[in-house]
Amino acid sequence: MTAATLDIPADVAGRPGLGATIGQTLSMAWRQMVRIKHNPFELVDLSLSPVMFLLLFVYVFGGQMAGSTTDYLQYVLGGLIAQNAIFLTMYTGTGINADLRKGVYDRFRSLPIARSAPLAGKIFADLFKQVWSVAVMLILGIIMGFELRSVSGALLATVVIVVFALAISWVSVLMGVLADSEEKVQIYSFVVIMPLTFTSSAFVDTSTMPGVLSTWANVNPVTHLADAMRGLLSSGPIAEPLMWTAVWAVVIFAVTAPLAMRAYKKKMV
């Protein structure tokens, strides 16, 4: 043994600053992207359900809903993009849940990095999947006969999806941290997301719904997001649904992000 004492450098790092936190979040996101590189089938996997929904809704229900499948496609594509974005956030929770159980987060938490970096990195990387899915659905929609309003509208719609997903991902993070298995995250998400997306204007005009349901459907965040998508991608008002979408995103984020961070810190005690 050469040294009987432990030499600690005088400049031992304390809590990481904002710059370091952003760098760590990007590194965490990098890990997620490398995972996709090694398992590209994941992208096919997550495109499967939006593609199926789009084909089934348009060609099975379309004629009955709007008189022609092409007319219904103009209405429903925005709604399906909104619904799919919300479903996709579920994978953020399941991924975090898996990492938590496998001990990967123990390693992260023993490193001198920001506590929020692993969660933020995962959310950030999953936004790539959101962009990918919007692109897949738009391209398929256009092939099927969707009349896109403008390219800038499509880009703006993608930005709106990304921002909204960024906010509501925290609901999924919260479930991922609290649930004791990935399957439970999936079940919880399904039970919440399915009724939430169907009691909205995503697939049908809310005015045909009975009183109470119609009232709810008109305030449902999915209605505003779906309307905003329709406005940006095909036709209809843009400003009002966009504003309500933003309000919902801020409210959901403000409530669930602190709860998720608290649950995450508490989980580790």
Added chain:
Amino acid sequence: MSHDNAIETEGLTKNFGALVAVDRVDLSARAGTVLGVLGPNGAGKTTIVRMLATLSEPTAGTARVGGYDIVRDAPHVRSLIGLTGQFAGVDELLTGEENLRFIGRLLGMPTRDAKARARELLAQFNLSDAADKAAKAYSGGMRRRLDLAASLVGRPRILFLDEPTTGLDPRARGELWGLVRSLVADGTTVLLTTQYLEEADQLADDIAVIDHGTVIATGTPTQLKAKIGGQTLRIQPEDPAQLEAVGGLVTERFPELEPLVEAGVVTLGVNDDAIMPVLAADLRERGIVLTEFHLGLSSLDEVFLTLTGHRAESDEENETESETGQ
């Protein structure tokens, strides 16, 4: 800053609900040495490591790692330590090289430095050939080595190894021991938990024996072996009725030994090989025929038997409670 003790705990306690997982534990590890924490499953070893590595806060008591308080100065502690847990914290989809490069980037190394450090560690841990294979294709021993390498990316001064060789075959275990020795030779302080007396004996400068969350014995391997008998002598008479006679004979001859008469066998911890021929002669003289007369290295079970009077039963009830408690 300079400290004699790299790790120091005082009255460290952790409760999970009503269960006291760790009860007023005092430990210290001198800088540049290996402290072995020896105990059965559910004894509280992992809980101690988790607290020292700042993953979990103590219910009571204090601990300092590298001179920093594990609660108040947790971020500082994290920049000094490395942790290798029982469950490998590597990403199975990533290659070995990517896993290490990722940790380097997290620690703020420029990409080029992170790559160089990854290659260096892969070579040091004999993983260069598998550098570009996904970690899921690694064998158990390779995965543990990769996990250990991952905890070393930031060149920690203090390393926590939580049962690093559990589940490994003897060859892989030997390789890991070699790696730990070379780290200590470079001045790293190591806290190692283990269920194997042999492992603690091989690696540790000091050992703390833990049972039900409390420290029941401490000392150097030599001191502990002197106390508990480094070896165990098992004597089984052919006729079980002669069991008491065998026990009596041992006490008569060697009053300082405490033979345990149980399940048709007399067991005693011994330090002196010379006891064996003496007892053999005596037993023959009294006409006691033996079916077993065997001297072997004490197992953890026998250490516990000597120290506590009960076997090192893995405390499964507590284990599940502590898990749900988390």
